[in-house]
Amino acid sequence: MQFRDLGAQYKVLKDEIDTAIQDVINSSSFILGKPISELENKLAEYVGRNYCITCANGTEALQLSLMAMDIGPGDAVFTSDFTYFASAGCVSILGATPILVDINLETFNISPEALEDAIKRIISEGKQTPKAIIPVDLFGLPANYDKIIPIANKYGLKVLEDAAQGFGGNINGRMSCSFGNVSATSFFPAKPLGCYGDGGAIFTDNNEINLRLRSLRASGKSPVDKYDNREIGLNSRLDTLQAAILLPKFKAFVEWELDAINNVARWYDEKLKAKYVTPTIPKGYYSSWAQYTILLDNKEQRDAMQQKLKASGIPSMIYYPRGIHQQQAYKEMGLKDDFFSNTIEATQRALSLPMHPYLKEDDVNKIVKIILR
Incomplete structure (x- = not known):
């Protein structure tokens, strides 16, 4: 996958x-x-x-x-x-x-x-x-x-x-x-x-x-x-x-890919929202779903979930493992984590799942089954 x-x-x-x-x-x-x-x-x-x-x-x-x-x-x-x-x-x-x-933790x-x-x-x-x-x-x-x-x-x-x-x-x-x-x-x-x-x-x-x-x-x-x-x-x-x-690619993007990827997001939402924090799309907003990112309870649970998915041949990504203020290039600015509490929380809890317009519902079911288990 x-x-x-x-x-x-x-x-x-x-x-x-x-x-x-x-x-x-x-x-x-x-x-x-x-x-x-x-x-x-x-x-x-x-x-x-x-x-x-x-x-x-x-x-x-x-x-x-x-x-x-x-x-x-x-x-x-x-x-x-x-x-x-x-x-x-x-x-x-x-x-x-x-x-x-x-950031706002609900929308990232x-x-x-x-x-x-x-x-x-x-x-x-x-x-x-x-x-x-x-x-x-x-x-x-x-x-x-x-x-x-x-x-x-x-x-x-x-x-x-x-x-x-x-x-x-x-x-x-x-x-x-x-x-x-x-x-x-x-x-x-x-x-x-x-x-x-x-x-x-x-x-x-x-x-x-x-x-x-x-x-x-x-x-x-x-x-x-x-x-x-x-x-x-x-x-x-x-x-x-x-x-x-x-x-x-732009023609396909406009004619069907955006609709298709929003269908994938709905499949994820329906199957995961009862147990996990799924993405928030405010009223009147429409996402093009560059990523589908859920929040786990903490870093330990997030990292363990990523390993379980990997063991089943399912890729996932951590966007982002650190805030920009934590990166070496900006260390000299001396910015404290206290200023970025939501960013810090997102770096420890966020996990992005496979997401693209050609993902099938059977694939989503496979991913969700492992996450819920």
């Missing part, structure tokens, strides 16, 4: 994917070929943004977005403590300071209450200038933008939506990647919409930011003369081959 079965997906989409790859090879247009603009237009229309700018990966999607927001030394950027390292690392690499914030997303407390603390300390918030749409569930955006407006902060895991989710029909000033996602193979390598995309409604991002992803080149670089950027373009692969 696969944790996320990309092979099963390929078998279904093989003809379309193989044809798309061969078309790119035949055209020999490997950099910024026609599939790039076609994909960008389809993605922008899907999420409801004016512009989509593809790039090399999800991490650089975040970094480029911050660069377009002029984030740099002396600035404070607030983000979740319970997420993949890139959400904070993209801030540090630009010389700004990531301010880590605890950044706590709006803890966020506002952190903003007030940074303002009172006066060491950095609060500039932006990076909420993370963790495990496929959009963050609480109904509360986050008013907080951002109250303190004059920009919002960069980290939708690396959230693409396809929505809040009352408003799609993930449409919140905040700029949004970023990832096409890492295991993401809800993944390619066959690295890839990412940025979304905005602002044409000035759109044009600047297109320059920044190409080393800061001028739009009229590629040998006139007007600022320091990155070499961060999505390969045409990856865009060609994403086009048929």
Whole structure:
């Protein structure tokens, strides 16, 4: 059994994917070929943004977005403590300071209450200038933008939506990647919409930011003369081959994969909710289920459960075994666990189960039988 079965997906989409790859090879247009603009237009229309700018990966999607927001030394950027390292690392690499914030344990997303407390603390300390918030749409569930955006407006902060895991989710029909000033996602193979390598995309409604991002992803080149670089950027373009692969995968994602993966989530919920803490999906929210994550009673029970699943040939994952504040790169910040009680609890209790659109109910039954036993 696969944790996320990309092979099963390929078998279904093989003809379309193989044809798309061969078309790119035949055209020999490997950099910024026609599939790039076609994909960008389809993605922008899907999420409801004016512009989509593809790039090399999800991490650089975040970094480029911050660069377009002029984030740099002396600035404070607030983000979740319970997420993949890139959400904070993209801030540090630009010389700004990531301010880590605890989560809501029910949704695993950044706590709006803890966020506002952190903003007030940074303002009172006066060491950095609060500039932006990076909420993370963790495990496929959009963050609480109904509360986050008013907080951002109250303190004059920009919002960069980290939708690396959230693409396809929505809040009352408003799609993930449409919140905040700029949004970023990832096409890492295991993401809800993944390619066959690295890839990412940025979304905005602002044409000035759109044009600047297109320059920044190409080393800061001028739009009229590629040998006139007007600022320091990155070499961060999505390969045409990856865009060609994403086009048929995106069609399947919209037409049936999202429905299918939500059916899998319902099977898990029905069979596990009586005994375990299953994921909370607030009213009006729709998840794209990058992960299906349950909470066990404690670390000992979680680790024992993972070993029992492994012994039966069933993969599971721990997302995440430590908060960002506990990682070596940020040890010097001296942040105490007391500030991140929900994050600490999640690192000790969370277990993610196999989850993908091609998972059969018989497979779910097999997994659940071992968990309940």
